[in-house]
Amino acid sequence: MNKPTPYPFRITAGAYLGMTSIEVNKLHDEVHKMFKKKLEAKWVAGIKQVVICDGEVAFETDDEETIISDVVDDIAKRHNRACYTFSAPDLIDSG
Numbered sequence: 001m002n003k004p005t006p007y008p009f010r011i012t013a014g015a016y017l018g019m020t021s022i023e024v025n026k027l028h029d030e031v032h033k034m035f036k037k038k039l040e041a042k043w044v045a046g047i048k049q050v051v052i053c054d055g056e057v058a059f060e061t062d063d064e065e066t067i068i069s070d071v072v073d074d075i076a077k078r079h080n081r082a083c084y085t086f087s088a089p090d091l092i093d094s095g
């Protein structure tokens with residue numbers, strides 16, 4: 001039996017664009033909680049940015065430049081789902 005798709009990944013790209021910033025932030029936080037361990041592993045491996053779409057990592061890069069919105073838009077259109085972008089935290093060397 002297939003597990004139901006978690007709520008943040010059932011939202012179409014169009015519906016996502018119509019949401020308020022508060023709704024978007026809540027969804028982003030929910031996806032972060034779901035993928036926290038996977039994201040932390042990506043950061044340790046040197047990945048700087050990740051796009052999660054349709055319940056999976058759809059794009060990742062070790063480039064520190066901000067992902068171009070066109071790239072995220074293309075991924076969202078391909079999946080017809082909301083996509084969530086995460087960036088590695090800045091680490092400050094206190095030594």
